[in-house]
Every structure is written in C-alpha cells, then in structure tokens.
Amino acid sequence: MNPDRFSINQMTVKQLALPELVAACVRLGVPGVGLWREPVREYGVEAAAALVRDAGLAVTTLCRGGFFTTDGWEEENRAAIDEAVTLGTDTLVLVSGGLTPACPDLPSARARIAEAIGALAPYAGERGVRLAIEPLHPMYAADRCAVSTLDQALEIAERFPAGQVGVTVDTYHLWWDDRAPAAVARAGAAGRIHSYQVADWTTPLPAGVLTGRGQLGTGAIDLRAWSDLVEKAGYTGPVEVELFNDDLWARDGEQVLEETLTAFLAV
Amino acid sequence: MNPDRFSINQMTVKQLALPELVAACVRLGVPGVGLWREPVREYGVEAAAALVRDAGLAVTTLCRGGFFTTDGWEEENRAAIDEAVTLGTDTLVLVSGGLTPACPDLPSARARIAEAIGALAPYAGERGVRLAIEPLHPMYAADRCAVSTLDQALEIAERFPAGQVGVTVDTYHLWWDDRAPAAVARAGAAGRIHSYQVADWTTPLPAGVLTGRGQLGTGAIDLRAWSDLVEKAGYTGPVEVELFNDDLWARDGEQVLEETLTAFLAV
Numbered sequence: 099m100n101p102d103r104f105s106i107n108q109m110t111v112k113q114l115a116l117p118e119l120v121a122a123c124v125r126l127g128v129p130g131v132g133l134w135r136e137p138v139r140e141y142g143v144e145a146a147a148a149l150v151r152d153a154g155l156a157v158t159t160l161c162r163g164g165f166f167t168t169d170g171w172e173e174e175n176r177a178a179i180d181e182a183v184t185l186g187t188d189t190l191v192l193v194s195g196g197l198t199p200a201c202p203d204l205p206s207a208r209a210r211i212a213e214a215i216g217a218l219a220p221y222a223g224e225r226g227v228r229l230a231i232e233p234l235h236p237m238y239a240a241d242r243c244a245v246s247t248l249d250q251a252l253e254i255a256e257r258f259p260a261g262q263v264g265v266t267v268d269t270y271h272l273w274w275d276d277r278a279p280a281a282v283a284r285a286g287a288a289g290r291i292h293s294y295q296v297a298d299w300t301t302p303l304p305a306g307v308l309t310g311r312g313q314l315g316t317g318a319i320d321l322r323a324w325s326d327l328v329e330k331a332g333y334t335g336p337v338e339v340e341l342f343n344d345d346l347w348a349r350d351g352e353q354v355l356e357e358t359l360t361a362f363l364a365v
Numbered sequence: 366m367n368p369d370r371f372s373i374n375q376m377t378v379k380q381l382a383l384p385e386l387v388a389a390c391v392r393l394g395v396p397g398v399g400l401w402r403e404p405v406r407e408y409g410v411e412a413a414a415a416l417v418r419d420a421g422l423a424v425t426t427l428c429r430g431g432f433f434t435t436d437g438w439e440e441e442n443r444a445a446i447d448e449a450v451t452l453g454t455d456t457l458v459l460v461s462g463g464l465t466p467a468c469p470d471l472p473s474a475r476a477r478i479a480e481a482i483g484a485l486a487p488y489a490g491e492r493g494v495r496l497a498i499e500p501l502h503p504m505y506a507a508d509r510c511a512v513s514t515l516d517q518a519l520e521i522a523e524r525f526p527a528g529q530v531g532v533t534v535d536t537y538h539l540w541w542d543d544r545a546p547a548a549v550a551r552a553g554a555a556g557r558i559h560s561y562q563v564a565d566w567t568t569p570l571p572a573g574v575l576t577g578r579g580q581l582g583t584g585a586i587d588l589r590a591w592s593d594l595v596e597k598a599g600y601t602g603p604v605e606v607e608l609f610n611d612d613l614w615a616r617d618g619e620q621v622l623e624e625t626l627t628a629f630l631a632v
Contacts, residue, residue: 204540236541237502239540246542274503274507302508303504
C-alpha cells in the first residue's frame, strides 16, 4: 500500500506517550495518526492539537464517540465532536454501544443508536465533523456494539447527509461477511466511507477478545483483496492501522511502529 | 418450553460417562439426547445405540460431521452418516470447517464446503439421515466454520432436497444477526430446520472462545423470542440444549442436567 496513505492508530502503539508517538512518526515519515480521546485528554486537547500540527501530522480520525445505550451519551458525544474540531480531524469514529438496562435487547439498542445519531448529526455537520459509524464484529454485539454489519451501519448512515454521517470500514470486524463487499461498494458510491482501518485476524482469540488483533499479514484476512475493494469503491483517504495486541504492547513502541509500516507496505 | 421437546446435548454434561448420562436422563424424565461421535465411538457405537434404545431415549442429533476443508473429509463423513444410522438418529449436524492450506480464504473454503455437501447428500439421503449445516458464529470463521450466517447455510442447503440437507439453528451462533429471523422463516417453510439448539450468550468470552456458552437465561439472548420465531416457522421438533462451559463441566453432571432442565422450562 501507498506510504502516503498510511496512518498509525494511537492504540497500536499505546505504550508510546503522545510526544514519543509524534516524534517517531516524524522520524519514520509517517504522515498521519488516529488519536484516542482518553490519552489526548490526559495530555490536554489543545496541547495535543499543537503537538501534531507543529509536527505536520494529519489527524485521520478521533476514536471514539458512541456508546449511545449508556446514560450521558449526548454530552459525551458533543464533547467528542468538539475535541475533533480542536484536533483538526474531520472524522469521529463511533462505537455505538451494546446492551444495557435501558436497552436490554438488540432491537431496542439499535433503535436508540439510530435515534442518538440523528440527534448528533446536525451538531457534527455544523462543525465540519463527519460521524463514522463503525460496525463491530458480532462477537461484541452484547457488550460493545449492537451494530454488527456494514449493512446495518449504512442503513443508519443513509438517513442523513453523507457530510454528516458515514461509516468506518475495518477489516477486522467485517472480513467474515459475504455481504460486506456489496456494502463497501454502496458506501463508497455514496461518499460514506469516512474511515478505513485495517488489522488482521489471528487465532486463538484471547480472553475478553479485545486484544488479539493481528499484525498485517499474520492472519486470515486477505488484506490486499480488501484494499482493492475499498479502492474500487472510490475511497482514496488514509488507511489506518489499528491493532489491539498484548504482544505488540509489551514491546518497544517505535520498533512496533516501524514494523507496522513495513507490514503495511508489504500488503 | 415444553418438557417433551427437551433434549440434552451430551457436551453440556460431558463429565458424565454415557451410562451415567442415560441413567440421569431416565431419572429426570429427559426424553432426548444429542450425542457426539468421539465419546460414542469410545464407548462403542453399537453398545451406545443399545444403551439409549433400551432406555427409551430419542437420539435427536449426532454431532458432528463436516470439516470439509481438511483432507479425509469424505471418509470421515460417510462414517459419521453410518454411525447416525446405527444410533437411530435422522440428523447429522455439520460444522463445515475453516481456512486450511487447501482452502486459504473464505471464498475457496465456502466453495469446497458446498461441493463436499453435494457429494455426501445422496449417501445420507439413501440412509435416511439429514445433513444439518450449522452456521457458526463469525468469530469461528477462520478456524472452525466458514459458514457464518443462516442465509449462507440455507443457500447451500437449498441446492438439495430438504430430506437430504437442511440447517441447524443455534441461538448462540445466530442471535446477533438481524437477517436471521427471515432466514428462519424461510428455512421452516421449506422444512429445512433439521435441528434447533439453544445456549445463551455471556461475556466476557474465555480465551479460545469455545467454552463460554451461558446457561439459558443468564445471558444476552432473548430465548423466548427465538423459540417463538422457530415455532412460528413451523418447527415442532426437539430443542437441544448445547452448552460448552468450563464452569458447568467442573460441577456434578447430574445436578447440571437438572438445573438445565429447570432453566429450559423457565424460558
């Protein structure tokens, strides 16, 4: 893949403090980063914005808004949109939330998610931030995200202007779905692919299934086919590598970043 | 649910040897069991058949054939069909297999699976055994089963007579899928629901994600809605409780069986 489109998601090398991450990106010629709210807020949103801006780095996404099935979602998500503006990114990734006492089953959770996105979309659009609904793998349907397929995400996104709401295509979450290729084409044609993230699928999965995303090229996903698919759908934006992986986190962050860039170029 | 339709899958109480399982079923008035090939072969297929027959137990399914992406699948599956005949069950559950060197990606695995089922269907049909393709949760797509949705399973089954090939509907694998209800209705209308299995979805998932199926009523799945759905589709056969659960396996098997029956009746 084209190095100019590479972006490193902050979680891939979360062992690096923000200034270390930025310095490593500059040294390695990495053009973009996907940031996470928690470490950014810890560092200070304004300070983080200045740090990446001064380094000439693009902020490809802010991760993440969402969790709409939990009380307080509206205030939290408005804050996330404001932080995206400050950081200079046009894309807020949404992990929509799972089952909660307020939304104890999938139909009620999905209805709440659509309703919440409708409430936020104009606020985001007015500020130049696009909401990118991320379908998560069905193994997270109960506890993290009741939106499990790209078709479901698109079905919500399509109720709003593409400049307000689109989707995140993440190979880790979608690779198994034989309907995803058609949905990617549909999303691309409508200009609704607001983020493209890549990770590989490796087994066995670890307990909790959160921290076993494989380095590119080490797992089951045909990442070349996926990137062709997304490109053919008309997406020309950044390709963000987002790995949650205990083994990678235990190692030297800059080395992992360099290795990730190499793996990316090899796809 | 109706106690006359209850069947206990052998894996739910695998700590019980086959004679213990049969005796416990008789004591508790459990009318049916779903058996597994490995423990049955260990006990002796003929002897197992005599044991359950003499106890008046119905064998609701034999688990399992499949693994079509691995060498030797044809001989193995013919043997499984023959064992089903000996055990007096009309249903062989198929777990179709994941990615292997011979089938390194999902399209090739899925093509192989359809081809293999086509080769086996007449052999099964001639012997009065119905193949029941079981879609497994997408988290198993790489290593156990490239058939991840009921739509995919049906798309294969529909190429053959319903008396030869149908599907297994298992709540654990399908609960997240918003397209599953329509597929259940379609499968039922065509007489292709050859097995209905139930388990609940509990989190966090354990490492390897094989042994975390929840006792009925302890997880995220609306089992009443699922059973209504399957019933409305015209299915009136046995309801097999199949739990793979380390905590349940660590306990007294007969107590777990009794508790499972109670949980079943409460749904």
